Amino acid sequence: MLLEIEGLNSHYGRIHALKSANLTVREGELVALVGANGAGKTTLLRTLSGVHPASSGVIKFDGRDITRLNPVRRVAEGVIQVPEGRQLFGPQTVEDNLRLGAFRRGSGTPDADLERLYELFPVLRVKRDQPAGTLSGGQQQIVALGRALMAKPRLLLLDEPSMGLAPLLVAEIFEAVQRLKREGVTILLVEQNAHAALSIADRGYVIETGEIVLSDTGPALLSNERVRQAYLGL
Amino acid sequence: MLAELLQYLLSGLTIGAIYALAGLGFSIIYNASHVINFAQGEFIMIGGMASATLTASGVPLPLAILIGCGGAMLVGVAVAKFAVERARKASTVTLIIITIGASIFLRGVAELVWGKDFKRLDAFSGETPIQLFGASLQPQSLWVMGCAGVLIVAIGLFFNKTLTGKAMLATSHNRLAAQLVGIDVKRVVLASFALSAALGAVGGAVVAPITFSYTEMGIMLGLKGFTAAVLGGLGHGPGAVAGGLIVGVAEALGAGYLSSAYKDAVAFVIILAVLLFMPNGLFGKRGTERV
Amino acid sequence: ADPIKVGAIVSATGPASFLGDPEKKVLELYADRINQAGGVAGRPVQLTVYDDGGAADKAASFTKRLIESDKVDVIVGGTTTATTMAAVPLVERGEVPFISLAGAVVIVEPVKKWVFKTPHTDRMAAEKVMDDLKKRGLTKLALVSEDSGFGKSGREQTLAVAKERGIELVADETYGAKDTDVTAQLTKIRNNPAAQAVLVFGLGQGPAVVTKNYRQLGINLPLYQSHGVASKEYIRLAGGAAEGVRLPAAGLVVASQLPDSDPQKKVVVEFTQVYQEAFSVEVSTFAGHAYDGLMIALDAVKRAGGTDKAKLRDAIEQTKGYVGTGGTVTMSAKDHMGLTLDAFHMVEVKQGDWTLAK
Amino acid sequence: MNMLTSHEPSSDAAPTARRPGPPLLRVEHLSREFGGVLAIGDLSFTVAAGDIHSIIGPNGAGKTTLFNLVTGVYKPSGGRVLFDGADVSGQAPYRLAARGMSRTFQNLQIFFNMTALENVMVGRHLHLDTRLLPALFRFPSLVRRDSEARDRAAQLMTEVGLSRYIGADADSMPYGALKRLEIARALASQPKLLLLDEPAAGLNATESREIDEVIKTVAASGVTVILVEHDMKMVMGISDHITALNHGRKLAEGTPAEVAANPDVIAAYLGAAP
């Protein structure tokens, strides 16, 4: 068990955004989390990264309780998030953004990784010296993903990685996610493109107004009537 | 005629270098947190007062400056830790008001510690003016300009070439994202305050022989430093230096050729004119936010 | 017994702090001493001091507070001409005796019913300097004045006195009270071949900056200052640059050099001793001004037999032969200062100390 | 009353047939460069009144830039934009809004210092009394119209599916809700031309279908819609006409079926026929 969440609660002021959530992710597993707008998906990821405090409950990573660790320590443990809305360092160049992704790995030269990333997403190479903030929406999304990969995550938290991407790229991203999984990275994937997410996921969770209401294997959820109606538009 | 002009230029450059040093301090903190630290002037004051009083009681100058720097750094870290960091979610204006509060507080403490009178610090390498084509230059001016020069290069390298420097910048651009890549944003902000406090203190020490040091010396220098930093483009080190020199020279020429009373006005008219055509200062980055 | 309520507004901080700070200290020191000695006519002195930071509007507001809220019997202070003049209409309207510690002649000319002052006027300073120039056979003077109340008034008086005494003003520059660099103005004077001597009219650190810049520019003309710098502080700040500077000052700064025959000698020596013992810093004439102001007020309380404001005012106006740090004071309905030129000494800085100029 | 269709009657609305109407927007040889790179190059196309006209293309093709040029957020480096018969190139956005354009943003532009409802009310700006004196002295007519605007804004929010956020502060809303909020705000100004930049981003399939409905209703009421979207199900389902861009230039144009079958579009964008 790489990640274990037990009875996790989280608030924004008086708003109870996450209600005793229980969730587990095994080492090497790809788990999808689906839910409507405002269900609390982003909140869950933010609480996992430590940028939003948990009100109660326990988060265990690799057997250790990390509920009270600060974000920096969690990143050091290898918990890496691709945040909603991309959150780039706008005025800094694309390459600086990517290098900063490797910040926690210290001063070692991540040039080889950078090169691999450029192979994977050629547009990054083209735009490497441009301020990240001036890129198109989809290009920025790729920078955000690339930056997270530079950190060599153990647990990758993806918050809607396909948002704003052209169909071709969506396919590429999902392929990349699968490849990462094959390389041993554990992934928790939040996606509005529930169909694609559940298709590649080992298991999935459904969250509604802050509560986890359903969990099953990916294929089972895909054929679940409730899921089909509420999230797949079928 | 030429000697007169040269004299004004030299005085302007000296004063300008002082402003430049103050402006650099603003830029550093801005680069780490987008906070405008109105207590920057007080760091300068601490440096000036510490070196003046310590040397007066027999401490050798380099040691006195070092102690001043250390003291200023402690104060800077305290301001960052107990005030700025705690109000992290507050708006920029609120943070500015906090630093104003800090500056009033520090001035009050300084008055208790050092008293209200002016302190004198001997020039580092004598007071015999250097004669240049009929104009004279104080040796201390060279110290000021030299310090400004060295520091701007060091700071430029730091922010543009080191990962730590880039991490500082990143923190100011997007604190959330900085946390998510593992940057300890609190430490970054503390470090930036420590760094600019040290810088301010060195500045205070080298300018003290020219301006005297007193507990209120930071007010004017702080204001002029802010001016220099904005004129050059906030966060841009060489810009702050250029801004400082421009303000200093404009003042000296204004005092020389127009009227001493309007010398500050001359500087501000120039600044307004620059901002009209370059809304982000001389070297400031243009907007990188898209819709 | 009812305390005698003495109010004070001084500029203990701000650009005039090197005047106001000693003033504040002296007032507090002597109020204590007098109370320990049993007060005045059996009544203790209750002192309320406000620091106006050198700002005229703050001085006005504190004056109002002293009159309206603290209900003081007499006000000492107004460190600078500006703060004094801000208080003047209020004390006139509120009918409270007011003894200013500032220099300009406008404070007491024309005479205002409730307003008095202790230091010599700027006009006297100008006269003293002109006399000295004449003695040295110099006739062309360059003036550098501060753009503050004292400096402006001093400038006007200098212009007037120069005309009277046939001295030609060949340059007329100004600087700001907070300026840290005056080389531009001094450069103009250096390049003016007519100038034979330079007079600086200002307070606080400004004149010290001028002095330093003056030497840095290598100007060798005789340099005069006003009594606005008559404090060791000035010499300390200007350092070696102050060597040879001349200025008119009260006897206090050269206490030990005064001839024993001088009636002031005993007073100034004793005051110097008390002051230096209490604060272990060198005495300044400004401290003396405050001392004189307080003493004249309390002396008047004794003579007036109480603190009725009208009687107190009359008693102050009738001060006769009071020997203070500034000289022997004899006031009248036409003269609310009561000092003559005799008590003003031309002093010169030699080896970092004041000496009576020959 | 259905707010989405309650626009002021426009004479040229032709709701009957899906024949292309007269052009409402005409883009001629438009270009825009950033630091020497052309984000839009020599682009020309027209949008017929009453149509739902989609712009598709790979990331970085220049779709958002095109929106910014059409709505006056950026000034073109060359070419013209004609709206409703008039040359409006380089006009300020607020002038274009007065002419009847409104839009949403790919990078959310929400008034986070206000409530959700107030955000939508700002959308009614053009239809309210915004003079200083009536505001200072609170003229009754102003107050009355303002409260009508409030009701109207609330109804619009309901129609885009935001009824539960009517009283909420904008800064407490989740991403998907904010996308809808932008649509409501844009609709509040009762535009002739509505430009939507990825309205379905961040919405799941079911939620996207809701937005489909909203767009269709709006279009049915005679509002012309230009849509940028990567959700091909939505684009192919509701568009009357599609223009595909690549590298700032036109790649293909036509009905959804035509464009979807175009080999260039498939190669550059779709990957496989949807």
Add this chain to the structure above:
Amino acid sequence: MNRILHGRLTGLAVLGAIIAVLPVFLTNNFHLDVAILAGFNAVVCVGLNLLIGYAGQISLGHAGFFGIGAYASGVLVGVYGWPPVAALLAGAAFVGVLAFVVAKPILRLKGHYLAMATLGIGIIVSIVLRTESGLTGGPDGMMVEPFKIFGVELYGEKAWYWVVGVLLFGVVWLSLNLIDSPMGRALRAVHGSEVAAEVVGVDTARFKVMVFVLSAVFASVAGSLFAHYAGLITPAKADFFKSIELVTMVVFGGMASTFGAVVGAVVLTLLPQALTVFQDYQQIVLGAILMATMVFMPKGLLPTLAGLLPSRRRA
């Protein structure tokens, strides 16, 4: 948000009641004097809050406008013998025109650059006031004649208290009206996102200029009346520090809250007076209070305190 902040009528009623009852507790002229000064500051701050708090445009030069108003009255009445009311109006008109002329280019600037530009304008104004001593009396200021209207001289703290009280009440009323109007919403939208405001038809430049001019005129009128009341004005009233003080009051009380601006102005006018008891520790205490308040109440005094009350959310 709380009812107290937004319920216009409740807020106005409370303000009116406080103004009406306060004199009972102000036992001497000095206390009235402080209240009057607080009132003048509050008037300026309410206007400044429209600009800073609502429209999100910083100004570090507003004391300049206050100063121009004050000196217009001082000079026109004292030197040229104008009737005070005419001088006040002329000052306000001049400030209005000046603000209008500078606003357009300046308000294109953002954030700290705007701060710098407004600061520059304020400083230039104060330098002119300090230097043109022929008219203005120079650094030490000038005396100003009392305010006369219809031959009646306004004299004494009592009379002025009511004048300022009514003025403040009026200004607050106008400000509340403005904010609760389409124009007010447009101003706040400018703060939130300028492009978004533009694309729904808000001429952001025009609204920014308008609110800048409006707040400058508020400051000028307050300055004129202040000059007559105080009888002495100095360039310090127009300088950078005064501008900073005004901004501090607005932020301290609570940005984007009209009553917050009033509270900020009142508290920060009283505080230095109250702190004189600390003697040499005055500055330290003032600085500490300022810091602590902003650290623990980053939204400002009033909004934070109001937030503590049980609040009913609006539907």
